[in-house]
Amino acid sequence: MTTTPVQKDTTRASAGSGQPPSDDQLVKARGRRGGRPRTAAEWILMLLGVLGAAIVVFPILLLLINAFKSPADYSTSSPLDLPRSFDLTGIQTFWEQNDFLRALWNSVFISTMVALLAVVVSVLNSFAIGIGRVRGRTWIVLLFLMANLVPQEMLFDPLFTLYDDLGLLSNSWSVIITFVVIQSAFGTYLLSSLLGTFPKEILEAAAVDGASRWRILRSIIVPVVRPTLSVLMVFFFIWTWNEFLLPLAFLNTSDSLTVPLVLEQLSGERQTDTTTLIAGTLISIIPTIIFFLIFQRTLTRGITAGAVK
Amino acid sequence: MTSTMTPKRRKRSAEPARIPERGGRKLGYWLYFLPGALLVSVIIFYPIVRNLRLSFFHWRGGRAEEEFAGLDNWAALFQDQEYLQSFQNIILVIVAMVIVPTLLGLVIAALLFDVIGRRFGGKLSSFLRATYYLPQILPIAVAGVLFGWLLKPNSDGVVNQFLTFITGSETTVNWLGGSYPTAMGSVMVLMIWIQIGYPIVIFMAALQRVDPELYEAAELDGANWYERFRAITLAQIKPEVFVVSLTTTIAAMKVFAPVFILTQGGPNKSTYVPSFYAYNEFVNGTDKGYAAAIASSITILVAIVAVIFIRVQNRSERKDA
Numbered sequence: 327m328t329t330t331p332v333q334k335d336t337t338r339a340s341a342g343s344g345q346p347p348s349d350d351q352l353v354k355a356r357g358r359r360g361g362r363p364r365t366a367a368e369w370i371l372m373l374l375g376v377l378g379a380a381i382v383v384f385p386i387l388l389l390l391i392n393a394f395k396s397p398a399d400y401s402t403s404s405p406l407d408l409p410r411s412f413d414l415t416g417i418q419t420f421w422e423q424n425d426f427l428r429a430l431w432n433s434v435f436i437s438t439m440v441a442l443l444a445v446v447v448s449v450l451n452s453f454a455i456g457i458g459r460v461r462g463r464t465w466i467v468l469l470f471l472m473a474n475l476v477p478q479e480m481l482f483d484p485l486f487t488l489y490d491d492l493g494l495l496s497n498s499w500s501v502i503i504t505f506v507v508i509q510s511a512f513g514t515y516l517l518s519s520l521l522g523t524f525p526k527e528i529l530e531a532a533a534v535d536g537a538s539r540w541r542i543l544r545s546i547i548v549p550v551v552r553p554t555l556s557v558l559m560v561f562f563f564i565w566t567w568n569e570f571l572l573p574l575a576f577l578n579t580s581d582s583l584t585v586p587l588v589l590e591q592l593s594g595e596r597q598t599d600t601t602t603l604i605a606g607t608l609i610s611i612i613p614t615i616i617f618f619l620i621f622q623r624t625l626t627r628g629i630t631a632g633a634v635k
Numbered sequence: 636m637t638s639t640m641t642p643k644r645r646k647r648s649a650e651p652a653r654i655p656e657r658g659g660r661k662l663g664y665w666l667y668f669l670p671g672a673l674l675v676s677v678i679i680f681y682p683i684v685r686n687l688r689l690s691f692f693h694w695r696g697g698r699a700e701e702e703f704a705g706l707d708n709w710a711a712l713f714q715d716q717e718y719l720q721s722f723q724n725i726i727l728v729i730v731a732m733v734i735v736p737t738l739l740g741l742v743i744a745a746l747l748f749d750v751i752g753r754r755f756g757g758k759l760s761s762f763l764r765a766t767y768y769l770p771q772i773l774p775i776a777v778a779g780v781l782f783g784w785l786l787k788p789n790s791d792g793v794v795n796q797f798l799t800f801i802t803g804s805e806t807t808v809n810w811l812g813g814s815y816p817t818a819m820g821s822v823m824v825l826m827i828w829i830q831i832g833y834p835i836v837i838f839m840a841a842l843q844r845v846d847p848e849l850y851e852a853a854e855l856d857g858a859n860w861y862e863r864f865r866a867i868t869l870a871q872i873k874p875e876v877f878v879v880s881l882t883t884t885i886a887a888m889k890v891f892a893p894v895f896i897l898t899q900g901g902p903n904k905s906t907y908v909p910s911f912y913a914y915n916e917f918v919n920g921t922d923k924g925y926a927a928a929i930a931s932s933i934t935i936l937v938a939i940v941a942v943i944f945i946r947v948q949n950r951s952e953r954k955d956a
Contacts, residue, residue, distance in 0.1 A: 389781060
C-alpha cells in the first residue's frame with residue numbers, strides 16, 4: 327500500500343546536470359532518429375500498454391455502470407450491461423441509511439489535522455537532527471522510524487486501553503494522535519537529510535544578524551523547504567485517509583466512523599442491498615479521485631522526486 | 636552514479652549546514668525533540684515494551700490476573716498450525732505485493748517510456764501512467780469491498796457472470812469462501828491490482844535519469860531491445876528497484892485490510908496473515924499474552940528485514956563508489 331517514499335526534491339536536481347528533463351524534452355531527445363514510421367511491433371506494444379491500463383480501470387468502470395441501476399434492473403441484467411434507465415435508488419438508499427457527510431467530515435478532519443501536526447513535529451525533529459546535528463542522530467532517526475516500521479497490531483491493544491482510560495475512544499483525536507506519530511516518522515527521516523544539506527551561508531548570515539534559533543527555523547528554513555513540506559502534507563493526508571486497522575479499532579460509534587469504515591460496516595451487514603453497496607463504494611471513491619485530480623502534479627512530483635536514498 | 640545522489644555522502648563530504656554558535660552549545664537543540672520524543676514514547680515504545688512483556692504472560696484481559704508463562708507462548712507459536720499457515724501466506728503476499736508488481740512494473744515502465752513515450756508521444760504515456768496508478772490512491776478497504784462485489788459467489792457474482800458469458804457454460808465459483816486456492820488467489824489479485832502503479836511511477840521517473848546516448852551507443856553496437864534493457868535500464872535503475880522492494884516487502888509483512896475485508900481469514904482460517912491473526916486473537920481470543928507473542932514476532936521479523944535491506948544497500952553503495 328501506500329508505502330510511497332517521497333524523497334528529497336533536491337537529490338534529483340543535483341544528480342544530473344540541473345533539473346530533470348520533462349517528458350516532452352525526453353521524447354524529443356530520444357526520438358532524434360525519429361521520423362521513421364511506427365512499426366507494426368510498436369503498434370502492438372502500444373495496444374498492449376493500453377489494454378493493461380484498461381484492465382486496471384475495468385473494475386471501477388463496472389462500478390460506475392452498476393451504481394446507476396435500479397435494484398430490479400440490477401438483478402435481471404448482467405453487470406456488463408449498461409443501465410436501462412438512469413436510476414438513483416441505490417445512491418439514495420446509501421445516503422439515507424448512512425451518515426456519509428458525517429463520515430466525510432470525520433475523514434477530512436482527521437486527515438487534515440494529521441497532515442498539519444505531523445509536518446510540524448517532523449520539522450521540529452529534523453531541525454535538531456539536520457541543523458543541530460545532535461549526538462547520536464543516526465540512532466535517533468532510526469528510533470523515530472520504528473513508528474513507521476512497527477506493525478499496527480503491535481500498537482492496537484495497549485493504545486486501545488490507553489485511549490479508553492483517557493476517554494478518547496470513538497473520538498477523532500485518538501486516531502489523530504496516533505497517526506501524527508506514525509506519519510511524522512517518515513517526515514523526520516526525509517527532512518533530516520534534506521536539512522542536513524541546507525545552505526550554510528544563509529544560516530550564518532542570519533546568525534550574524536542576531537536571529538535566534540527559533541526565528542531562523544520559522545522565518546528562514548521553513549519558507550525555503552515549503553515545497554517539500556507541501557508534498558509531505560499531501561501524502562500524510564492520503565495515507566491517513568486510507569488507514570484502516572487502527573481507526574477500525576478505535577472508532578466504534580456510528581458518528582465517529584471514517585469513510586472506509588462506513589463502507590466496511592455496510593459490506594459486513596447481510597441485509598445490505600447490492601445496489602446500495604455498489605453506490606456506496608462509488609461514493610466513497612469520489613473524494614479520493616477529486617483529491618487525486620487536484621493534487622496529481624504534487625503527487626507525481628512527490629513520488630518521483632527521487633525514490634533513491 | 637548513485638554516489639552523487641546520496642544525501643549521506645554529501646553530508647559527509649561538504650561541511651554540514653549549521654547555525655554558528657558562540658559557545659557551541661547544542662543542548663538547546665534537544666528541546667526541539669520534546670513533542671516528538673514524548674509522542675513516540677507513548678504511542679510507539681510504550682505499546683512495544685508492553686506487548687513484548689505481555690508475550691511472556693497468560694492474560695485474559697480486563698481485570699484478570701496476569702500469569703507468568705515464561706517462553707510458553709513463544710514455544711506454542713511453532714506448534715500452531717494457523718500461525719505457520721499465516722507465515723506461509725506471507726510468502727504468497729510477498730509474491731503478490733513485491734515480486735509480481737516489481738517485474739510487471741519494470742516491463743510496463745519500459746514499455747510506457749521507451750515505446751509509447753518515444754514513438755506515440757509523452758501525453759499518452761503520462762495518461763497511461765496515471766491510469767495504472769489510480770488503484771494506489773483508493774482506500775484499501777474500499778478496493779476490498781469493490782473486489783468483494785466482483786467476486787460474489789453463485790450466479791450474481793460479476794466475475795462468475797463474465798466467465799459464464801465467455802465460456803458459455805454456467806460458472807458458479809465461490810471465489811472467497813470456497814477453497815484456499817481461489818480465496819488466496821483472489822486476495823493476491825487484489826494486491827497486485829493495488830500495487831502495480833507504484834513501481835511503474837517510480838521506475839518511469841528513474842528511466843528519465845538514464846542518459847539517452849547510452850541507448851543510442853548500444854543500438855549502434857547492434858544490441859537488441861532485451862540486451863539494452865538488461866545492460867542499461869536494469870543497471871541504471873537498480874537503486875529504485877531496491878527501494879521499491881524494501882518498502883513493499885515491509886508493507887507485505889504488515890498486510891491486513893485485504894484479508895480482513897475479502898475473506899476474514901477464511902475459508903477454514905486458511906488465508907490468515909500474521910497481522911490478521913494477531914488482531915483476531917487480541918479481539919476475540921482468550922489469551923492476550925499469546926496475541927502479544929504473535930504481534931511481537933512479526934515486529935521482530937520486520938525489524939530484521941529492514942536491517943538486512945539497509946545493510947545490503949550500504950554494501951552495494953560502497954561497491955559502486
